Amino acid sequence: xxxxQVQDFIAVAEHGSIRAGARARxxxxxxxxxxxxxxxxxxxxxxxxxxxxxxxxxxxxDAFLRRARLIATEARKxxxxxxxxxxxxxxxxxxxxxxGPAHVLLPAVVKRxxxxxxxxxxxxDSWGYPTHLDELRSGVMDMAVSPVPDEGIERxxxxxxxxxxDSVVMxxxxxxxxxxxxLRELIGSDWIxxxxxxxxxxxxxxxxxxxxxLPLPRVAVRCDTIGMIxxxxxxxxxxxxxPRQMVAGRLAANGLVPLPIEDKLPSHTVSLIYRxxxxxxxxxxxxxxxxxxxxxxxxxxxxxxxxxxx
Numbered sequence: 380x381x382x383x384q385v386q387d388f389i390a391v392a393e394h395g396s397i398r399a400g401a402r403a404r405x406x407x408x409x410x411x412x413x414x415x416x417x418x419x420x421x422x423x424x425x426x427x428x429x430x431x432x433x434x435x436x437x438x439x440x441d442a443f444l445r446r447a448r449l450i451a452t453e454a455r456k457x458x459x460x461x462x463x464x465x466x467x468x469x470x471x472x473x474x475x476x477x478x479g480p481a482h483v484l485l486p487a488v489v490k491r492x493x494x495x496x497x498x499x500x501x502x503x504d505s506w507g508y509p510t511h512l513d514e515l516r517s518g519v520m521d522m523a524v525s526p527v528p529d530e531g532i533e534r535x536x537x538x539x540x541x542x543x544x545d546s547v548v549m550x551x552x553x554x555x556x557x558x559x560x561x562l563r564e565l566i567g568s569d570w571i572x573x574x575x576x577x578x579x580x581x582x583x584x585x586x587x588x589x590x591x592x593l594p595l596p597r598v599a600v601r602c603d604t605i606g607m608i609x610x611x612x613x614x615x616x617x618x619x620x621x622p623r624q625m626v627a628g629r630l631a632a633n634g635l636v637p638l639p640i641e642d643k644l645p646s647h648t649v650s651l652i653y654r655x656x657x658x659x660x661x662x663x664x665x666x667x668x669x670x671x672x673x674x675x676x677x678x679x680x681x682x683x684x685x686x687x688x689x
Contacts, residue, residue, distance in 0.1 A: 382454055384418040385447045387411050388426060392444050396433035445517065452518030456660055463661040469498040472663045475511035475523035476503060477580070478573065478605050479544050479622035480649055483677070483685065484524065488669045499662050505603070512536070515654055521663040524670065526580035526647035539651040541674045542685040545623040546583050546644040547637040549630065551615040560641050562587060569599035571608055571619040583645035584620040591642070609633045620644070624685065 391400035391411065401411040419426050426440035436444060459470040472492075476485060481503070489501055504511075504520065514520035515536060524541070532538045548565070550557050559565055574581015581603065588595055599617060602608055608619055612635055621630075626637050651670060653659065659667065677685045 380418065380421050382450070384414050384421075385450050387414040388418055388440075389444065389447050389451055391415060391427065391434060392436055392440065392447075399433075449518045453657065456518070456657075459662075460658075460660045468496050468662065470660060470662050471500045471502060472660075472666050473502045473504065473514075473520045474666065475514060475520050475525065476505060477525045477649075478505075478603065479526070479624050480524040481505060482605070482622075483624045484670060484673050488666070488673050491669050492666050495665065496662055501666070511652070515652065518654070518657065521659055522651060522653040522667055524649065524651055527650050527652070528576075528580060528647075532652065535655055536652050537655045539653075540648050541651055541671070542649050542678060543646050544580075544649045545646045546587075546620050547623045547626055548584070548640050548644070549612070549619050549621050549626070549635050550617075550638055551612050552634050552636045553615050554618070555616075556618075557636060557638060559638050562591060562593060562640065562642050565596070565618065565638075566594055568596065568618050569616060570596045571600045571602055571611060571617050572598045573601075573603050573608070573619065573621070575601065580647050583647070584618075586645050587620075587642070609635065 387400065387404055387406075390403045391397060394400045394403055397408050397412055397415075401408040404411060406414075415427060422439070422443065424439035424443075425437050426443055427434040428437050463470060474485070485503065489503075492499070492501065504514070511520065511523040511525055512533070515523060526544050527538055556565060556568060570584060572582055572584070576582050584596055596618075600611060602611065605621075605625070608621075609630065611617055612619060613633075618638075623637075651667060653667070658664075674685065677683055
């Protein structure tokens with residue numbers, strides 16, 4: 380099996396046809412067909428099923444695609460690592476993040492990293508936690524900075540705690556319940572949920588109501604984009620639970636305020652997550668180091684936006 384064959388297969392799988400895959404790989408269609416056929420002979424299984432509309436993956440092809448992407452990604456990382464060890468400072472760093480870390484940590488970290496590595500492309504993905512794990516598992520993403528659900532994380536990942544992510548209930552300053560001091564007063568309100576799950580980060584308000592045996596909140600909107608959440612809450616009848624670190628700055632400037640809730644609200648640990656069995660490239664490792672330093676710096680400020688780990 381050759382790496383070029385694996386890359387050819389990925390191109391066909393992702394583009395849906397031999398012709399489109401050949402264009403992506405800059406080779407002829409007959410050459411790509413021969414490469415795929417040789418790969419199938421090597422594996423002793425059919426990877427693709429030809430149809431009048433192109434090709435679809437067989438069940439073997441679907442299973443092999445997950446491995447193929449990992450092979451191709453690790454080969455790329457190995458090449459980048461060797462070049463970086465020889466002094467090159469280009470390449471790509473891919474980081475997954477959620478709203479809190481994106482707001483509090485990443486702007487300063489990216490700025491410092493760009494000074495040190497101006498030729499490295501930094502890709503920041505703000506997808507949800509489950510997607511981050513899939514991207515880390517496949518090797519596409521170098522690291523993620525995210526709260527970890529209460530059930531923990533799989534052993535294939537290293538989970539390095541950074542800080543505690545406290546929650547606050549946010550509303551427009553003219554919301555009729557802006558002075559509420561308990562979750563019970565918020566029964567019947569409409570909420571923006573910031574995740575697709577029904578428990579844990581993104582759905583912490585549901586957990587908070589469950590803990591008090593209160594009727595579950597009415598979810599009016601699911602949205603994980605902070606800019607859209609700001610606009611949605613201008614209607615002055617929606618509530619949203621967000622990380623405490625996001626209260627100051629742009630949220631306050633847009634008329635959003637934290638409610639003085641006295642009930643204990645959920646808190647999750649924000650962690651640096653990466654694959655346990657695959658070392659980061661040198662530039663990715665440097666980005667991770669700058670993340671840790673920024674957490675340490677912010678945690679020691681007199682009015683720190685971060686709550687230290689116990």
